[in-house]
């Protein structure tokens with residue numbers, strides 16, 4: 289990464305690298321996306337815009353129940369070629385550290401004129417250790433980085449990826465007006481991106497989301513969700529973290545819930561799973577939050 293890119297990445301939380309893909313490569317990937325759309329691999333859903341006025345629109349378009357790395361015939365090949373593309377490898381080594389890996393995705397973001405946006409998410413506060421950005425000893429480090437390959441143009445102001453500049457370093461919670469873009473105070477930008485450009489962003493550390501699509505042409509972007517080797521975000525860690533899978537059933541079967549909690553593997557939902565976090569009760573007993581939390585009945 290040259291000093292200019294490094295400065296922009298560190299300052300803003302995202303980076304657009306222009307013209308990485310040739311016209312031939314764009315055409316090959318679009319052939320795969322045509323196949324996906326024509327074979328009914330795209331679902332529509334409500335909800336991305338929440339109650340926002342700015343983000344509202346028609347239903348969102350997502351690829352559901354298909355993995356772009358596992359399509360019939362040779363359709364996956366042009367997508368697989370992006371996984372460890374030379375133009376992203378040396379940048380990701382600087383951004384995430386050596387040994388970065390695909391955590392989840394690739395995700396196909398498809399939009400037609402009028403498609404609604406997605407409320408902004410990810411932030412510096414509260415701290416998310418698995419996706420956070422920091423630098424030390426002259427090196428930068430980010431737990432989660434997404435690379436978005438753009439197969440069609442996203443003109444500035446026309447919709448698509450949007451982000452609050454510098455939010456990966458923010459010490460304060462995101463205001464509602466930024467989350468729903470109804471009153472962002474100028475903090476949110478939707479950068480111009482062209483077909484063939486690769487966009488990197490600090491997924492989870494930087495506040496980001498999607499502006500509604502205003503263009504006559506389709507949005508076609510494929511998002512690869514990378515993580516540093518030592519971060520676990522989503523993806524297969526959902527299936528692998530239970531202690532009886534991460535270790536062995538016979539090792540953990542006799543354990544208390546608290547003991548099992550510390551035998552769980554790196555997981556994506558440590559905040560929302562009360563069986564994973566521990567509390568020391570006043571009497572000195574160590575219990576999981578699931579055991580400690582008052583039951584719905586006794587709370588009344």
Ligand SMILES: O=C(O)CCC(=O)C(=O)O
Pocket residue numbers: 397406436448449450491496497498499509511
């Ligand atoms: O539209 C985009 O590129 C942003 C997508 C997004 O917010 C996400 O994948 O978390």
